[in-house]
Amino acid sequence: MSPEPRDPATPERPDDPARAGAPAGAEPPEHDDSGLDLARSIARSLARPGAKRRTASGAASKFRPTRRRVDTQASGAHPDERDPQLLDATMGRLVRDQGWGTDVRVHGVFSRWEVMVGREVAQHCTPESFDRTDAGGGKLVVRTDSTAWATQMKLLAPTVVRRLNEELGDGTVTLIEVLGPHGPSWKRGLRSVRDGRGPRDTYG
Structure with a gap:
């Protein structure tokens, strides 16, 4: 079958641009279009509606500052040491921890x-x-306004000790020391006498 006649007005074109100017019988060079296909694939993925949003959110999450977690202790339903404390309870705990309980009770007896x-x-x-004495008990010092009352207080000492221990606890007070009245001193001054007997009690 004879080939179709060529139109003389149409210029002759080579079948493949790569073959233009190539010598007859030469193999056409192989074309690696993997880079072009990869670029087209990326362009198509970026052209999708959700691609930009995902890219933007991914970039934002990459630079988002991390917040430091702070452990806070909140008061629970039951009372504990973090709750506001009453003054009486706080003072009572302080007295107990410092070992002032006996002294506080004794001064309460003073009142x-x-x-x-x-x-x-x-x-x-x-x-x-x-x-406090070395034996573990306590010594109460009582001041009297005369020698007569000093003598009277010495007679009353066992009864007072028993009464104090009923209030403070057994063994809290073991001894009462009775002192006489404060008197003037003649141990200083121009007319002082060295190694003298000192002032006598004239207040009884």
Whole structure:
């Protein structure tokens, strides 16, 4: 079958641009279009509606600052040490922790001295201090306003000790030291006498 006649007005074109100018019988060079296909694939994926949103959200999440987690302790339903405390409870715990319980109770007795020993005795005998002894008990120092009342207080000492231990606990007070009245001193000054007997009690 004879080939179709060519139109003389139509210029002759090579079948493949790669073959233009190539010598007859030469193999056409192989074309690696993998890079072009990859670029087209990326362009198509970016052209999709959700691609930009995903890319933007991914970039934002990459640079989003991380917040440091702070453990906070909130008060629960039951009372604990984090709740507001009453002053009485706080002071009581402080006294107990410091071992001041006995001293606080003894000074409480000082304020009720008249009730414990009677009005007449309280007018002439006043508690001055409370000291702990090496034996484990306590010594109460009482000051009197005369030697007569000092003698009277020494006679009343066993009864007062028993009454104090009923209030403070057994063995809290084991001894009462009775002191006489404060008197003037002649141990200093121009007319002082060295190694003298000192002032005598003239207040009885």
